[in-house]
Amino acid sequence: MSSTDTLFSDALFSAALAAQARAHAPYSRFRVGAALRDEAGAVHAGCNVENAAYPVGTCAEAGAIAAMVAAGGRRIAAILVLGDGEALVTPCGACRQRIREFAAPHTPIHVAGPQGVRRTFTLDELLPASFGPDNLA
Template sequence: MSLLDAARAVREMAYAPYSHFKVGAAVRGVSGAIYRGCNVENVAYPEGTCAEAGAIAAMVAAGETELVEVAVIADSPSPVPPCGGCRQKLAEFGRHDTPVLLATLAGGTQATTVGELLPGRFDANHMGRAG
């Protein structure tokens, strides 16, 4: 299964009763394993979870801390980029040149990288720690 296919499949599991905007994400760890996540809304809107965050949590729960590829898909007229918080999360576990594929259900795609999504990332060097 391709990374995009994994994101497409998990998108169907999203819990989005308020916005009806389902998002699926998949990340590939260094091991080659694919980890999936979908958005999970909550009636108290800020308490929801993004698809990218879910996929990263699954990766970390499996014992991996580095992602090498990302795919995000939504039913939108154009590819939907991760929110600001998820861009920072992707930057925490990915490198500047980690490829990110953004896609629509209709087949539209946009290829980018973690560094292009978050050029001014906050990292451990800002805290006086090499990271």
């Protein structure tokens, strides 16, 4: 990883960690933070927001994507998802599809725990042979 990649990865980790601390997870108590870098290099973060009506909650990745779009970003250059526990906290299926809307197959998806990045996948590894905007062109 180049020093620029490390710098961006550190910025994503810091933003995801701050977002995770603000998560609204009174039911599961499982806080998740996510941060992404858009095509202009801006960082956008989100956290999970649970709701007493469980299907109405929002994932951290969805929050970060919404923040990016609201700020004018249109492409995800990289994304980091941060969760506690021993298991890797990868994006859920719905969030993989949300990421696909704004990312290329080679886009890095960093999966992190409290101490840092645990593993990096490409979008294509997590969502192979996916359906996306180009299918509707």
